[in-house]
Amino acid sequence: xxxxxxxxxxxxxxxxxxxxxxxxxxxxxxxxxxxxxxxxxxxxxxxxxxxxxxxxxxxxxxxxxxxxxxxxxxxxxxxxxxxxxxxx
Numbered sequence: 001x002x003x004x005x006x007x008x009x010x011x012x013x014x015x016x017x018x019x020x021x022x023x024x025x026x027x028x029x030x031x032x033x034x035x036x037x038x039x040x041x042x043x044x045x046x047x048x049x050x051x052x053x054x055x056x057x058x059x060x061x062x063x064x065x066x067x068x069x070x071x072x073x074x075x076x077x078x079x080x081x082x083x084x085x086x087x088x
Contacts, residue, residue, distance in 0.1 A: 040058055040061060040062075041054075041058065043061075044057040044058045044061070
């Protein structure tokens with residue numbers, strides 16, 4: 001969330017008593033998207049070690065979500081009809 005803020009600016013914000021980080025940058029907070037990202041980063045952190053490998057795991061998970069269909073609703077599933085005569 002702070003990838004575009006340089007380290008020196010973050011250090012100034014930490015040491016500053018007057019300026020809060022929320023005044024510098026509008027950060028999303030307590031949204032479903034943020035909770036999904038936190039879950040994704042947590043899962044990646046438990047699977048792999050290292051920043052680059054973790055980022056690669058997160059990117060591949062996001063790419064997989066784009067490629068794979070989402071079957072989350074009952075209407076997404078197609079019923080399978082089995083003929084009782086063929087079953088015997």
